[in-house]
Amino acid sequence: MSAAAAIPRSARRRGPLGVLARNRVAQCGAFILVSTLLLIAGIVLFSPYDPNDKDYMAILQPPSLEHPFGTDSFGQDVLTRVAHGARISLLVSVGGLVLGGLAGTVLGMTAGYRGGWLDAVITRIVELLYSFPTYVLALCLMLLLGYGASSVALAIGLVYVPNFARLARSMTAQAKAENYVTAARLMGQSAPRILAREILPNIAAPLLVQFSAGLGFGIIMEAGLSFVGLGVQPPTPSLGVMMADGKDYFQNGPWVLTLTGLSVAWIILGLNLLGDGLRDALDPRLRDR
C-alpha cells in the first residue's frame, strides 16, 4: 500500500508573473513601460544638458536634432526636463501608492478579519473618504500639508486608501471562511500571523493589479496638482510643473506643452495596459474561487 511512488510536479506557474507570460495586453504595457523607463534612465544619465541649465541664446527653439523636444522659455532642453520630470512624477506616484496600498490593505484586512464593530468603524471611515471627489480631497490635503513632492505622495496615498481597503476587506472576509484559515486557527496561529501568512498570499494578486492600475492615476494627480501650482514646486522639474509652464507660452512654443503632455499620455498608456491586462488575466481565477 504505497501511497505514492512518485508525485508528478505541475509545471504551471500562477500569479502575476505567470500571467504576464500569457496575456498580450499586459505584455504590451510592460514593453512600453520598460522601454520608456530605460529611455528615461538613459536621458537622465547621458543627456548633454542639465535640466536646469539655462541657455538664453536658445530660447523656445522648435524640436531639432540638438533638442528633440525643443527648448522652453529659459532655453532648457525639454526632453531632458521631461525625463527628469517623469522620474519625479513616477517616484511621487509609486511612493503615494505604496503608502496608500499599505495603509489600505492593513485597514481592510483588519476590518474583514475581525468583523463586528471594528469592521463597522473602519468601513464608515473608508466610505467617508471614498465619498469625497478625489481631486477635492487631494486639494484640501495639499492646503493642509503644504506644497512639495512628499505632500503630493501623501495626498495620492490617502486618496488610494479606500480603494485598497475595500478590496482587501471583501477578499479577506471571503478568505476567512475558507477551511485553511480554520485549520490555521486550530494550529494555534494568531490573527496577525494568519492575516500575513495565510490570507495575504492568496489575495495579493488583485491588490497588485490595483497597484499597477493606480500608478497611472497617481501620475495624473501629480501632474494635475502641480499644474495648478499646489504640487511640486517650479525649480524641480515635474511633468505637471512643465505643462503649467508650457501653457503660458503655448502660442510661441506649442511643443513644450504638447510633447510633455504626450509623454504623460504615453507612460499612462503603458501603465493602464499593464493594469488592465493583469486584471483581465486574473479575473477568471477570481471567479473560480
Next chain:
Amino acid sequence: MAEAPLVDVQDVSVRFRRRRSGLGGLFGPPPSFRAVAGATLTVARREVVGLVGESGSGKTTLGRTILRLVEPSEGAILFQGEPITHLRERALRRIWGRMALVFQDPLSSLNPRHSIGAALAAPLALSGTPKSEQQDRVAAALQRVRLPREAAERFPHELSGGQLQRAALARALMRDPVFIVADEAVSKLDVSVRSQILNLFKDIQQELETSFLFITHDLHVARFLCDRVAVMFFGRIVEVAPAAELFRTPRHPYTRALLATLDEAGERAGQRSAVDQEAPGCIYRAQCPRRIGRCDEAHPPTLMTAPGHALACHNPG
C-alpha cells in the same frame, strides 16, 4: 466508567440566527434555527465515537462546537474536565493544541500557497522548534501517514485526493493531539482510496491511542472504525450505543430505518419533510412507524436502556 471522559458534551444546543426578512422580520425576536438541540455525548480516552446521520442533521455543527469553532447557545462542553463552553479565542488556542480537525475536503483545508512541508512545519515554528528539528519532524510525520519524503516540497494542487487526506491527517497530528474530529474525512474519496485511508486512520488510532469523533453519513465506515456510535436526526441525538450492539439491535425507529438502507446505495432513511422544531413532540414522529399518542406531546427524554446504550424514544422497538 471509572475514568472521567476526555470530552464531555452536556445538553448542548446551537442556535443559528436567521436573516430577518420581510416586514414581519422587523418585529419580535430574531428568528433562529436550532442546528443542534440538547446533545449529550462523551468521548473517552482512546475511544472512537462515530456520529452518523443524514446531511443537515447537525453532525458537522456538533463536531465544530466541540472544537469550539462554534459557540453553543446552551449547555456545557468539558475537555479533560475543564469547561471550555465560552472560552475566548486566546484561551482556546491553548486547548486547540490538544485537539485537531480533519476536514471533508482536504484540498480546501490546505493553503494553496504553502507547500505541504511548510503547512506541517507551521505549528512547529510557532512553538520555537529549531529549523533542523522541524525538517526531521515533518519527515517523520509524512512517514507516519505513508507519504514519500518529497511530498514536503509539493503544493496541495499537485497531490491526489488520497495523498491530500494523508497530508491533512499528518498536519492534524503535528501537535500530538489527544482528540481528533474527523468530519466526513473519507466521503469525498474514491472507493478504492477510501479503504486505504480508513485503514490508516485505524492504524494511527491504535498506534497513538488518540480519541476520535468520526463524523460520517456512511454506516459502513462507522461500523468499521468506531467503538460507539451516536445517531443524529434533525439536531437531536436519538440513540447512542456500542457499535456492535447498535448494528445488532438498534432500538430507535430512525436508527432502524437508517440501518435498513445499509445494503442499498441510498444514504437516506425515509422521506425528508420539513420538521417544525419548535412544535412539541418527538422530532421523528412524522416519519415514525411506531408513533403513539405520547409522541405528539413531548420529545422523549434520553434514557439509559442498557449499560452504555442511550435512547430517546417513547416506544422503542
